[in-house]
Amino acid sequence: MHFVALDVTTESADELREMLTAWTRAAERMTYGAEAAPGGAVGLGPYGVPTDTGEALDLPPSNLTITIGYGPTLFERFGLEARRPDALEELPGFMGDDLDPATSGGDICIQACADDPQVAVHAVRNLIRLGFGVVSVRWSQLGFGRTSSTSSSQATPRNLFGFKDGTANIMAEDTAALDEHVWVAPSDVSGEAAWMAGGSYLVARRIRMHIEVWDRTNLQEQQDIFGRGKLKGEPLGGTDEFETIDFAAKRMDGEPAIPMVAHVRLAHSSNLGGVRILRRGYNFTDGSDGQGHLNAGLFFIAFMRDAHKQFVPMQRALAAKDVLNEYIEHTGSALFACPPGLGPDEDWGTQLFGR
Numbered sequence: 001m002h003f004v005a006l007d008v009t010t011e012s013a014d015e016l017r018e019m020l021t022a023w024t025r026a027a028e029r030m031t032y033g034a035e036a037a038p039g040g041a042v043g044l045g046p047y048g049v050p051t052d053t054g055e056a057l058d059l060p061p062s063n064l065t066i067t068i069g070y071g072p073t074l075f076e077r078f079g080l081e082a083r084r085p086d087a088l089e090e091l092p093g094f095m096g097d098d099l100d101p102a103t104s105g106g107d108i109c110i111q112a113c114a115d116d117p118q119v120a121v122h123a124v125r126n127l128i129r130l131g132f133g134v135v136s137v138r139w140s141q142l143g144f145g146r147t148s149s150t151s152s153s154q155a156t157p158r159n160l161f162g163f164k165d166g167t168a169n170i171m172a173e174d175t176a177a178l179d180e181h182v183w184v185a186p187s188d189v190s191g192e193a194a195w196m197a198g199g200s201y202l203v204a205r206r207i208r209m210h211i212e213v214w215d216r217t218n219l220q221e222q223q224d225i226f227g228r229g230k231l232k233g234e235p236l237g238g239t240d241e242f243e244t245i246d247f248a249a250k251r252m253d254g255e256p257a258i259p260m261v262a263h264v265r266l267a268h269s270s271n272l273g274g275v276r277i278l279r280r281g282y283n284f285t286d287g288s289d290g291q292g293h294l295n296a297g298l299f300f301i302a303f304m305r306d307a308h309k310q311f312v313p314m315q316r317a318l319a320a321k322d323v324l325n326e327y328i329e330h331t332g333s334a335l336f337a338c339p340p341g342l343g344p345d346e347d348w349g350t351q352l353f354g355r
Contacts, residue, residue, distance in 0.1 A: 002111075003143065005137075005140070008108065017352070035057070036129075067110070068109065089335075094319040099333050147281040156241065185197065204299070206299055206300075262323070283298060284296060
């Protein structure tokens with residue numbers, strides 16, 4: 001994964017709209033494994049400036065997907081105020097946050113995912129190139145090894161603490177759950193904001209994991225923190241990863257099998273009034289922190305119908321009680337509105353501006 005947040009630097013609505021239209025054409029080509037523009041790498045001759053950077057030449061499409069989103073700040077400009085969905089409000093601060101403004105927020109985001117990291121980076125690089133003079137990079141994040149399964153055909157992957165992550169995630173095959181929890185319904189938006197129907201809100205949180213401290217913690221404490229077994233991912237007190245969690249189960253000493261401050265208990269929908277989200281995060285390692293520790297963690301990405309009704313109450317519960325907080329800290333945060341898929345005669349420019 002290559003994720004980038006951008007600031008819009010132009011004051012011209014026409015330039016922004018034209019860039020989004022150009023992005024649509026380039027994104028469509030690159031997802032098919034073609035250059036960002038026909039003959040873009042070398043086809044313009046020795047004295048022409050290439051319109052494709054070339055590092056993906058000879059590489060297959062690698063299942064490249066490109067997702068874009070719009071931040072709340074974008075709608076304060078360009079006459080877009082009436083087109084901002086009501087749910088697109090900045091996220092509040094949470095207990096324990098240590099957010100860096102330089103790695104938070106943004107007017108626009110691009111998320112490129114592919115089986116080959118070079119293909120993902122090529123996609124982001126070329127969209128940024130097309131946006132020269134219109135947008136500038138605010139922050140970016142590379143990630144690897146998705147940390148949640150999103151299909152019943154996938155095995156549950158592990159995070160950098162070694163635990164299976166996202167066992168109870170919404171799966172692609174569960175279309176009813178997607179409609180209820182992920183996709184923005186037509187009834188959620190009105191007026192000029194109706195373009196967002198069928199889209200989804202993306203929450204991005206950069207979570208630093210203090211892995212050196214974790215690596216000196218005994219196995220039982222690790223399992224109590226998550227509320228699951230490390231080997232198979234079964235809820236404590238159970239035997240199978242996907243069995244219904246029994247939060248009333250007791251240990252031999254009469255204490256809850258799943259501690260009251262365990263991550264799985266606090267994050268489970270049954271303890272959050274039915275709140276669910278679609279998790280799609282990635283691991284990351286960004287060198288060292290300058291103090292002899294790896295700068296590593298989870299780049300948490302989740303999609304949902306309304307972040308303020310779903311993510312906010314979930315994160316408040318976790319921030320207040322989750323014992324996992326002793327080993328992590330949230331250092332970046334952003335919210336974006338990801339538009340629905342495009343029809344054959346649409347592009348991102350006309351979709352956003354409505355003309």
